[in-house]
Amino acid sequence: MSIIANIFVALIALEHFYILVLQMFMWTSPRGRKAFRMSPQKAEATQVMAANQGLYNGILVAGLVWSLVQRDPMFAFQLKLFFVGAVITAGLYGGLTVSRRIAMVQGVPAIITFVLVLLAGL
Numbered sequence: 001m002s003i004i005a006n007i008f009v010a011l012i013a014l015e016h017f018y019i020l021v022l023q024m025f026m027w028t029s030p031r032g033r034k035a036f037r038m039s040p041q042k043a044e045a046t047q048v049m050a051a052n053q054g055l056y057n058g059i060l061v062a063g064l065v066w067s068l069v070q071r072d073p074m075f076a077f078q079l080k081l082f083f084v085g086a087v088i089t090a091g092l093y094g095g096l097t098v099s100r101r102i103a104m105v106q107g108v109p110a111i112i113t114f115v116l117v118l119l120a121g122l
Contacts, residue, residue: 005120006068008113009080012087013064015109016057023054060087080117084110 026032027050028043038046060083067079087110095103 001116001120005080005113005116008109008116009064009068009084012084012110012113013061013068015106016064016087017061020054020057020061023050023057025054027051027054060090077117077121081114084114084117088114 022032022035027036027047028040032038033040033043036043036050043050063079063083063086067076067083070076070079088107091103091105091107091110095101095107
């Protein structure tokens with residue numbers, strides 16, 4: 001179960017790294033605008049805000065990766081719960097305030113991952 005949980009944590013980290021790239025470096029590009037369903041005007045107007053959000057996604061990525069390389073199993077377990085929990089919180093908040101799609105893309109996979117991490121820790 002631990003290997004499956006770690007694979008899911010790694011996938012969450014990869015997803016958020018991709019979001020970081022979109023938000024920090026591709027926000028105004030066609031791919032960035034398509035991913036976030038924005039007009040060129042809105043993308044330009046919100047570019048600085050998006051880069052800031054991308055930085056926060058980078059912090060989540062760093063924490064998730066840290067949880068995977070941490071040698072102390074109990075501390076790694078705690079890190080996984082904390083950082084996956086942060087992703088759940090962000091996904092649910094985004095789902096409530098911006099778009100249900102955020103909850104589905106970020107929140108649901110993170111909830112599944114959280115459960116897998118809990119089961120692996122038992």
